[in-house]
Amino acid sequence: xxxxxxxxxxxxxxxxxxxxxxxGWHLPxxxxxxxxxxxxxxxxxxxxxxxEIYPNDEIVHQSMHWFANFNAGILIDxxxxxxxxxxxxxxxxxxxxALGYMEGDPGMARYFAxxxxxxxAMLGLxxxxxxxxxxxxxxLVGLCSYLLIGFWYRKPSAASAAKKAFLVTRVGxxxxxxxxxxxxxxxxxxxxxxxxxxxxxxxxxxYDSLTLIPPDQLTWIAVLLFGGAVGKSGQFPLHVxxxxxxxxxxxxxxxxxxxxxxxxxxxxxxxxxxLFYAAPNALMVVAYVGAFTALFAAxxxxxxxxxxxxxxxxxxxxxGYMMAGLGIGAAMGAFSVGVSxxxxxxxxxxxxxxxxxxxxxxxxxxxxxxxxxxGVLKHMKWTGLTMLAGSLTLAGFPYTTGFFSKDEIIVTAxxxxxxxxxxxxxxxxxxxxxxxxxxxxRLWFLVFDGEARSDYHKHESPWIMLGPLVILAIFALFxxxxxxxxxxxxxxxxxxxxPFYTYVGNNFDHFGVDFEELAVIGxxxxxxxxxxxxxxxxxxxxxxxxxxxxxxxxxxxxxxxRFDSGMVTSExxxxxxxxxxxxxxxxxxxxxFAEKVIYGIALVSNMIDLKIIDGTVNxxxxxxxxxxxxxxxxxxxxxxxxxxxxxxGLAVLLILIELASLGVAx
Amino acid sequence: MIPLVLYVxxxxxxxxxxxxxLLTQRNGIKLMMCVEILLxxxxxxxxxxxxxxxxxNGQVFALFSIALAAAEAGVGFAILIVLYxxxxxxxxxNINALRW
Numbered sequence: 065x066x067x068x069x070x071x072x073x074x075x076x077x078x079x080x081x082x083x084x085x086x087x088g089w090h091l092p093x094x095x096x097x098x099x100x101x102x103x104x105x106x107x108x109x110x111x112x113x114x115x116e117i118y119p120n121d122e123i124v125h126q127s128m129h130w131f132a133n134f135n136a137g138i139l140i141d142x143x144x145x146x147x148x149x150x151x152x153x154x155x156x157x158x159x160x161x162a163l164g165y166m167e168g169d170p171g172m173a174r175y176f177a178x179x180x181x182x183x184x185a186m187l188g189l190x191x192x193x194x195x196x197x198x199x200x201x202x203x204l205v206g207l208c209s210y211l212l213i214g215f216w217y218r219k220p221s222a223a224s225a226a227k228k229a230f231l232v233t234r235v236g237x238x239x240x241x242x243x244x245x246x247x248x249x250x251x252x253x254x255x256x257x258x259x260x261x262x263x264x265x266x267x268x269x270x271y272d273s274l275t276l277i278p279p280d281q282l283t284w285i286a287v288l289l290f291g292g293a294v295g296k297s298g299q300f301p302l303h304v305x306x307x308x309x310x311x312x313x314x315x316x317x318x319x320x321x322x323x324x325x326x327x328x329x330x331x332x333x334x335x336x337x338x339l340f341y342a343a344p345n346a347l348m349v350v351a352y353v354g355a356f357t358a359l360f361a362a363x364x365x366x367x368x369x370x371x372x373x374x375x376x377x378x379x380x381x382x383x384g385y386m387m388a389g390l391g392i393g394a395a396m397g398a399f400s401v402g403v404s405x406x407x408x409x410x411x412x413x414x415x416x417x418x419x420x421x422x423x424x425x426x427x428x429x430x431x432x433x434x435x436x437x438x439g440v441l442k443h444m445k446w447t448g449l450t451m452l453a454g455s456l457t458l459a460g461f462p463y464t465t466g467f468f469s470k471d472e473i474i475v476t477a478x479x480x481x482x483x484x485x486x487x488x489x490x491x492x493x494x495x496x497x498x499x500x501x502x503x504x505x506r507l508w509f510l511v512f513d514g515e516a517r518s519d520y521h522k523h524e525s526p527w528i529m530l531g532p533l534v535i536l537a538i539f540a541l542f543x544x545x546x547x548x549x550x551x552x553x554x555x556x557x558x559x560x561x562x563p564f565y566t567y568v569g570n571n572f573d574h575f576g577v578d579f580e581e582l583a584v585i586g587x588x589x590x591x592x593x594x595x596x597x598x599x600x601x602x603x604x605x606x607x608x609x610x611x612x613x614x615x616x617x618x619x620x621x622x623x624x625x626r627f628d629s630g631m632v633t634s635e636x637x638x639x640x641x642x643x644x645x646x647x648x649x650x651x652x653x654x655x656x657f658a659e660k661v662i663y664g665i666a667l668v669s670n671m672i673d674l675k676i677i678d679g680t681v682n683x684x685x686x687x688x689x690x691x692x693x694x695x696x697x698x699x700x701x702x703x704x705x706x707x708x709x710x711x712x713g714l715a716v717l718l719i720l721i722e723l724a725s726l727g728v729a730x
Numbered sequence: 731m732i733p734l735v736l737y738v739x740x741x742x743x744x745x746x747x748x749x750x751x752l753l754t755q756r757n758g759i760k761l762m763m764c765v766e767i768l769l770x771x772x773x774x775x776x777x778x779x780x781x782x783x784x785x786x787n788g789q790v791f792a793l794f795s796i797a798l799a800a801a802e803a804g805v806g807f808a809i810l811i812v813l814y815x816x817x818x819x820x821x822x823x824n825i826n827a828l829r830w
Binding site: 700702703704707708711 | 823
């Protein structure tokens with residue numbers, strides 16, 4: 065029943081966008097309740113659809129012809145439904161919180177309109193049934209992120225951050241589009257006879273034709289699509305826009321980092337997983353880039369003093385985990401999609417929670433700088449405790465959601481190494497897990513523990529902001545345990561296998577994807593029976609690094625301080641300098657790359673444009689103008705001239721006729 | 731009875747005079763007069779042939795043509811008057827605002 069109204073999941077937020085942008089100015093709170101209600105209705109619908117399709121393991125697929133051989137359609141399979149549930153739920157929380165957070169901002173109506181469109185774009189991206197439609201919503205997400213990051217557009221730093229986000233993700237988008245074009249041309253070459261109602265870029269058609277496309281082409285397509293994901297999901301080297309995206313309101317950061325935007329890239333790779341699996345070396349690229357990003361971002365998170373920047377680097381790092389989780393699918397097959405998506409969902413809950421808590425703190429304290437906070441817990445109990453919940457789960461404290469999801473990625477990364485696919489992702493993931501725990505609790509202790517380091521305002525946030533925090537905290541803490549309890553004694557070798565992994569991991573069975581066959585093409589076929597049994601130390605290592613990291617942070621930054629950060633590093637320590645300078649990224653990207661290389665290219669292009677392209681066009685037009693100017697003289701505008709010509713012509717004609725009648729041969 | 735050829739010669743002479751005037755003159759009123767001469771040369775032809783053949787159709791057409799010429803002259807002189815008011819001249823060479 066609910067699935068007949070699936071289109072409303074996107075339709076309602078778009079309606080809310082239209083209503084708020086036109087009527088919001090006249091309504092209390094900028095008409096924000098439209099957006100909240102529309103998103104919540106989307107959640108109800110998604111949940112209804114989930115209840116309908118989960119028991120029988122069905123999928124929803126509706127499609128209609130659009131133009132040429134493209135279609136528009138809705139595809140809700142396990143992969144999409146978990147995303148839909150997460151996006152609608154987390155966005156409902158964030159929008160509710162924003163009702164309190166944005167109170168009094170003159171642009172409130174604009175905020176809620178853009179936020180509604182942002183949500184709609186992300187939902188549309190998730191339930192697209194073909195790559196072209198996905199790309200359109202993908203661009204819409206990019207546009208909305210630009211609008212929202214630059215929400216306070218009068219602030220120069222916000223305007224430039226928005227521009228940066230737009231341009232950097234554009235690099236990825238161009239690659240994504242190139243990947244689509246390459247895939248399309250390859251599929252056209254196959255001359256497929258499509259069954260009725262099937263179209264070229266539909267996921268089903270793509271999955272079906274993977275075995276027919278040449279493997280080297282597949283690798284190119286996969287790498288280009290991954291380029292899109294790198295831009296959107298802030299992977300190295302296109303991660304630079306994410307920390308700057310903090311210039312928007314905190315709720316926007318929460319949306320971008322948790323529910324919408326950045327998860328789109330991971331979702332794209334998950335959605336196209338069979339293609340990556342069939343393409344030789346593609347998943348290796350994904351795994352290595354992901355693992356490197358996880359570690360790289362975590363090191364920068366260690367030294368930041370801006371509360372939102374720490375969280376931003378933590379997002380980059382966690383997205384690296386998700387990518388690595390997908391990448392190690394080379395060894396694990398589609399199971400890794402389940403693992404990675406679980407981390408994505410869990411991460412959405414706790415990252416939204418952490419950002420909203422940070423927003424609550426900033427709202428009250430009035431600064432972003434960790435050095436000016438301290439001892440906030442005394443004044444903001446609820447915010448502090450919910451943020452503690454978020455921090456625990458981000459650090460991977462045992463039996464929180466983050467623990468289950470990250471633990472699973474690290475263990476599968478171990479198996480990836482043990483099966484001979486390379487140890488690098490595993491090593492990076494473990495080190496990054498340790499750093500994650502340290503910087504998360506460094507943040508928490510610096511904000512909430514110790515003595516106040518400046519004279520800030522002290523008040524707890526209103527309940528409309530705290531309510532979402534509490535709900536998100538409950539999910540962040542208990543979702544993993546809950547899912548594991550559901551299936552205790554169920555199927556799966558451990559008895560308590562998380563049903564999420566199998567539900568999402570078996571997503572591609574609905575499309576009849578044969579991973580055995582694809583593995584042969586991709587060149588990572590694994591013999592059956594080559595089960596890896598990880599030693600106990602491997603199983604407990606994530607717990608050890610998680611708890612160990614928290615302890616280290618406590619020893620350095622809490623009231624039980626035993627060490628000072630000056631003991632391990634000094635002002636002149638080059639490593640510390642590099643981290644504080646963020647690996648000279650700004651110098652490399654902006655000063656060197658943008659201002660030297662790109663500016664030089666721009667100058668040359670400009671000259672070619674002016675001299676050659678414009679020059680040619682101008683010459684052609686000058687010739688036409690000159691020619692016309694000469695010919696124009698014929699049209700004197702003096703009637704007598706025309707008349708003379710007519711009379712003369714007539715006379716000549718008459719003479720000719722006369723001559724002809726006299727028998728003269730002309 | 732006057733032979734037909736004389737009428738035709740008269741008509742041709744008037745036509746040539748009118749055409750010559752039309753081609754050489756630049757004054758608006760002279761041009762109008764030339765046009766009238768052209769029309770009347772045609773009328774003479776019409777009436778002459780009509781009398782020569784026992785058929786009144788030609789004379790009827792000549793009457794139509796005269797009425798037409800009157801109307802045309804009315805419109806033409808009205809335009810000339812407006813032109814004169816605007817430009818202070820009816821030398822058509824000087825009225826060239828729309829020319830290149």
